[in-house]
Amino acid sequence: MKSHDIRKQFLQFFESKGHLIVPSAPIVLKDDPTLMFNNSGMAQFKEYFLGNAEPKSKRIADTQKCLRVSGKHNDLEDVGFDTYHHTMFEMLGNWSFGDYFKKDAINWAWELLTEVYKIPKENLYVSVFEGNPDENVPFDQEAWDIWKELIDEDRIILGNKKDNFWEMGDQGPCGPCSEIHVDLRSEEEKAKVSGKSLVNNDHPQVVEIWNNVFMEFNRKADGSLEKLPAQHVDTGMGFERLCMALQGKTSNYDTDVFTPLIEKVEQITGLNYTSNDVKNISEEQNKINIAIRVIVDHIRAVAFAIADGQLPSNTGAGYVIRRILRRAIRYGFTFLNTKEPFIYELVAVLSNQMGEFFPEIKSQQHLVTNVIREEEASFLRTLEQGLQLLENVVTETKGNEVSGAKVFELYDTFGFPKDLTALILKEKGFTYNEADFETELQKQKARSRAASEVTTDDWKILIDGNVETFVGYDQTENEVKITRIRKVDSKKDGVLYQIVLDATPFYPEGGGQVGDKGILVSANETIEIIDTKKENNLILHFAKQLPEKVEAGFVAKVNTDLRTSTSKNHSATHLMHLALRTILGTHVEQKGSLVHPNYLRFDFSHFSKVTDEEIRQVEAFVNQRIEEQLQLVEHRNIPIQQAMAQGAMALFGEKYGDTVRMIEFGNSKELCGGIHVKNTADIWHFKIISEGAVAAGIRRIEAITGDAVKDYYKNQENTLAELKETLKNPQDILKSVVSLQDDNAKLKKQIEQLLREKAKSLKGELASALQVINGIQFLAKQVDLNPEGAKDLAYELGNLGTNIFLVLATAEENKPMLTCYISKELVASHNLNAGQVVRELGKYIQGGGGGQPFFATAGGKNVGGIKEALERAVDYIK
Structure with a gap:
């Protein structure tokens, strides 16, 4: 199949069982601060499980793109070395939100696997939760009986809390789960060892394919559990593992999920991949296999992340994507001998394979291809630089063991992988x-953990029920009640309070627009709101303190100056698009996109620099x-198809949901939840202040509107006035500047x-100053020249003989x-190296440098160190 x-x-x-089929959510999460990527099928439904929103159906099914490469769920280092872990994978899932529970979920899972997919029952094992008395959670008798x-x-196995109790996080909905495992071994192997003993023991052919989670409890901040008001079902079946079982393979990579990608790599590299059924392969072939598995896995993760809007970068989610891609490039470089970009060629294969179910990979194919190609070219250059840096480290090392701190510096600062470093060092x-x-790695991880460590209290509910609404499109001031509060303590921001209001x-913050700021005012006090964000369908207002009387009535007042400036920039963003x-x-x-009160920033796909003339246009x-004074036309809650x-x-x-908000200014029509001006005339004026590249095929424009433009022109006017005064008030300032340039x-x-x-003239003077030391003509002297003159002088003196050693200072x-x-x-006969000389002497002038073995330079900050540097130069030939 x-x-x-x-x-x-x-x-x-x-x-056929009454489920609504919904599309996969993007792999990159935009509105959940607790997750960087969609790492499970349930992530897009969290707000339903938390009771913060109503699902469009009580029964839903889908296939969800997932990525597990960071945080608690991190499979990255396993990928390639085994046959069933992946960075990106598909999770097939069926969901019940307060509808059916264990009986239907288990029976339907069994029906699909054994009657529709025809997996032999004797190849299947199941597990149920054994219970945990310490947490007062009983054995799952109901699941056992079903x-x-x-x-x-x-064939029923009792599982512990680690394997058979699922939790959303440290807090929130959780419950026992029942896994289904398949034994794909040969009959001969099954006769030797029971599959039951291999379940959950990392056997490559006895693997979990389906997990049925029964959400019955809520985990509180103190670790205790309470029963949920409604019971839910959350299931996930690994698509790649299911394909392995149904196609009679013993490796995910031998299925048609991966074979078209593998065949393309074989075609490009001229190397062959051997399937998992081939035994006793050589160590060299095994390395090739691992490298190919890494590449065909990683291209899927990187391509879909880019298609969903996450470009490789040096921070956050972008850094994770860049790291995955660089891991693939490095495996190709080391084990497939690929010194030129090639991974980008796999995007077309992926598009043909998955474009029907995931249309984003087809529509964004051109962009994804170009971004990956540029990233490959860039990192291959970095690898070359890393090789030179490593050469320098080896040269400076006494003995044959390189400092681990130096290797970490190469890894952390230059992105040079430690296993590649180890391989090159071994060769030397x-x-x-x-x-x-x-x-050093653990120190960095500790710093990173400390910076992101967050402790969150349970919500204190003041008004029960889903009463929270947003009225900010029509009002900037409103009478409100606080419905819930909680304290959040982080290393980064300290203690903050999250406040939820009824209206x-x-x-x-969302859609690129920053969150509002303002105040909550009661009869007795004023609380400053420093930010507003959305999490799992709740609008959270951040404050440094809570009101003394949280039950009191308040007036919520948005900072209208900031809101007005932001709305001008947001509407201008639409017009610029x-x-x-x-x-x-x-x-x-x-x-x-970033829409801020002070400016707007807009990233867009385009494959060349935007010219000055195009900027003006x-x-x-x-x-x-803006001059046409276009009126805002707003459509709220209209069907997305309309x-x-x-x-x-x-x-x-x-x-996007089934209903959306559409914003129109003339011919500009966009789906948008942000705040906008009522008329384009309110923007006053629009000015682009910068344009540049962000990544391959991605450009960035920063621009300003309104009062910021007025300030910009005022500053330009002041600068021009100062320039005229400096030039003694010429009649034609441009002509005056051109004349200065010519002079x-x-x-x-x-x-x-x-x-x-x-x-x-110095050449003759210095030639007579050359000293012969150990048969070498030597000179170390400070000269009154610029660096370019010193270089010319060094070459002039160097032409005087074949045994010259010079160090000149300027x-x-x-x-x-x-x-x-x-x-x-001398370089050849005496093992001298000018690059090493200037690196070491450069320390005296608080600097460094490098170059070729016969010529090198070093710059620094300490002029006072020149004397000692010149005095030490003779040590190299004494």
């Missing part, structure tokens, strides 16, 4: 101190729309000529520079 059909049959089966009717009791006869490396005018698509082409799509386009039919722009990577160029030429003549504008020249014959 093809993977395409396996996925389709799962969805059709649960549709399974006993379907399967022999000797070196090792590194692994304990020291691990110490808030505060806009929560239309301008870019009109002027540059309809390939332009939003890839990121975009500004003119937006300002024309909005799209009317031409609304939807953003990839965003999660400056002439003077530079004259100075260069004078310095060349000075160097020539201090132009109080900036010390050392220049070292060594005859190539």
